Amino acid sequence: MRLIYCCSALLVLILLPTTCQSGNILVIPTEGSHWINMDILLQALHSRGHNLTIIRSSQNWYIKDSTYYSTYTVPIEIGFDKEFISRIISEIIDFQRGALPLTSSFHLAVGMLGTLTEAHRGLGEYLSGMLDDKKFMRMLNDTKFDLVLTDPCWGGGIILAKYLNLPLVYNVRWLIPEEAHLAIAPSPISYIPVMGSGLTDKMSFLQRVKNVIFYVVSQTQKHLVAKKVYQKICDKYLGPNNDFYQLMIDAEIWLMRADFVFEFPRPTMPNVVYMGGFHMEHGVIIMSLGTFVSELPADMANEIAAAFAELPQKVIWRYKGSRPDTLGNNTLLVDWMPQNDLLGHPKVKLFVRSANNTDG
């Protein structure tokens, strides 16, 4: 008898991986530049056999029809357009140019409060439009998705996942207006610079004061947007005791568009998966001829640059000579690079060096 249990347990273990290989994924993306990296992530998921379904609004700018995902198009105009985004960007530039360094971003943050809430209100209407459409929601519920994948710089995916009772996975760097680590991990602002402050992890007393001001402003923004837009939707559609902020930080997996090579040291969480650079499907080539060969004859440099330009990989080339004419848009010239750190990165496919480069 025990043997039979044992065998069936073994059978389950053997069969398990083959039966749960491909998932049925509901994707709630963000329009604009955020779509570019989501698209690459989706291509990778599709190539591994997952079934992808995207929800987009009929006012879509970048999310086109494709063979590797199916789409539901919600017939709704989001309350802002490309001109609105351009206006925000020029406001940011004006604010940053206008005022004194310490106060500029403070002005910006306060000045942006109205704009930010306005933008999220538009997105909130789009979300309510979906939730009001009982037929649409029933169809989503009946499709039996395995999880929701979303970019949480707006609240749509978070609330839909809760409504459909599905696990939530983020493709994330930003949560509504804050850097994602700030929400999920303990973040002592004595040594963690708040984004936009331009500070590092080594701060003087006055710099810390500045950091605190930035922190307070960004928290105020966050609470205002959450309270004025998303909490109302939670209360209406999810019933009582669903705190939007709690739902937001409860996501199961955070695929973080960052690489610790470029980060200041800070606490993180075990469900954060760092995937910075994942969009470089073809990997990276690095080239350094060492400290002694910093320049090459122009014709030789041109030939090397032309050869690199034809490759699908990105190239980082430590080179101090003048910029070769044939340099491709995939090649970055640098005076110096953290060679050992780069070599440790799994995306580095090839290292071109001279025989006597002893730097690495």
Ligand SMILES: *[C@@H]1O[C@H](CO)[C@@H](O)[C@H](O)[C@H]1NC(C)=O
């Ligand atoms: C893929 O998702 C669509 C919903 O968009 C669903 O109709 C279809 O049955 C799914 N296919 C598989 C193999 O699960």
Ligand SMILES: *[C@@H]1O[C@H](CO)[C@@H](O)[C@H](O)[C@H]1NC(C)=O
């Ligand atoms: C989704 O479907 C399940 C049954 O499969 C049902 O119990 C649940 O209430 C439905 N949820 C919604 C939000 O319609």
Ligand SMILES: *[C@@H]1O[C@H](CO)[C@@H](O)[C@H](O)[C@H]1NC(C)=O
């Ligand atoms: C880079 O150059 C290639 C070929 O010269 C071109 O096809 C591609 O569009 C360029 N990419 C960008 C981002 O400019």
Ligand SMILES: *[C@@H]1O[C@H](CO)[C@@H](O)[C@H](O)[C@H]1NC(C)=O
């Ligand atoms: C490295 O090689 C270059 C070119 O062959 C030569 O000029 C240079 O002296 C060498 N440097 C060392 C440290 O051996």
